[in-house]
Amino acid sequence: MPETEVVDLWHDERIDAWQKYHLSGMPDLISSMNLCHALLALADSGLLDRLRGDEPRKAGDLLDGMDERVGTGLLRYLHVCGVLDEWHSTYRLSLRGRLLTEPVALARLGFYLEAYAPVTRNITGLLTGTLKYGVDVTRADGSLSKHTGTVTTTSYTAVVRTAMRGTSATRLLDLGCGSGALLVGMCAEQPELTGAGIDIAPAAIDAARQRAAASGLADRVDFVVADAFQPDTWPRACRSADVICGVGVLHEQFRDGEQAVVDILNRYADVLTGEKILLLGEPELRYDNRENDSDFFLVHVLTAQGIPRDRAGWLDVFGKTSLTCRRIYTNAVAGPRTCFYELTPRQG
Numbered sequence: 001m002p003e004t005e006v007v008d009l010w011h012d013e014r015i016d017a018w019q020k021y022h023l024s025g026m027p028d029l030i031s032s033m034n035l036c037h038a039l040l041a042l043a044d045s046g047l048l049d050r051l052r053g054d055e056p057r058k059a060g061d062l063l064d065g066m067d068e069r070v071g072t073g074l075l076r077y078l079h080v081c082g083v084l085d086e087w088h089s090t091y092r093l094s095l096r097g098r099l100l101t102e103p104v105a106l107a108r109l110g111f112y113l114e115a116y117a118p119v120t121r122n123i124t125g126l127l128t129g130t131l132k133y134g135v136d137v138t139r140a141d142g143s144l145s146k147h148t149g150t151v152t153t154t155s156y157t158a159v160v161r162t163a164m165r166g167t168s169a170t171r172l173l174d175l176g177c178g179s180g181a182l183l184v185g186m187c188a189e190q191p192e193l194t195g196a197g198i199d200i201a202p203a204a205i206d207a208a209r210q211r212a213a214a215s216g217l218a219d220r221v222d223f224v225v226a227d228a229f230q231p232d233t234w235p236r237a238c239r240s241a242d243v244i245c246g247v248g249v250l251h252e253q254f255r256d257g258e259q260a261v262v263d264i265l266n267r268y269a270d271v272l273t274g275e276k277i278l279l280l281g282e283p284e285l286r287y288d289n290r291e292n293d294s295d296f297f298l299v300h301v302l303t304a305q306g307i308p309r310d311r312a313g314w315l316d317v318f319g320k321t322s323l324t325c326r327r328i329y330t331n332a333v334a335g336p337r338t339c340f341y342e343l344t345p346r347q348g
Contacts, residue, residue, distance in 0.1 A: 056090035107150035114143035149181030155335040173241030175228040176249035180208030247281035254306020265321040278343040
């Protein structure tokens, strides 16, 4: 049988085109995009739960009840990507895989790939004006509450605890409470604390009530559907709080202009009687690529939300209200770049 001839064709134009493609970094972007989708599927399908643990598991056991063809290919793909260790057709999470599937990592992934995916996949329509945010395109608020709840528990609970330390506060109000992670976490840690949560979304309040019930705290926290920006509509259970806390809720109102935010803050000032304080946590946008700052900026542009400000910008706004900022809390070294402003009524 004659030997098959292999002919390698040298073509400068083709070589140049593909070298430019590789030097552009586009292959890495494509790989990152697909791996993100695969990781989300790994978590949402339940396959991730089966992979957790130190002992490798057989592919057949991992894929029980799933499509074997797709599942086998996905396991092999994740092994190639370094997410899984493979040994004699058994699999377990690699060190990289364990890090990629830590709660904060998955929450950040879900924030962009689930909560804001309906928006980012429609950039062209939003840019050209053929689609309008809030009419044709909306973010997935359920996913947003879920994933921000994870980040809140990890990064913000300790800040709120620190701000309340040294006060006589026994009741906390959480504005825009989402799924209730902050409030439930605080009350679980402090038996003397009670609280209330406000959110405009009924689905979020339902999730918060379920979280409180599952934690055995339904008798100590109240969750109500209400407008966080209209204190005069709050029920008594909310207005009686010693500390009013809002994380990442107010900057969106900048879409209606700075005066709209000033007016809301002045309404809060009217509620801050006695020793009550307002603890406002807001992301500090710095226009760089640390902590996905540029990604955070992009989704705010696309969703017609007010653009978050740095601390100097917020202090300027506070100066136009009847509130004064007496302290700023930040998380040192790591975590979301968020400032917590401790606000009280201006004296004199």
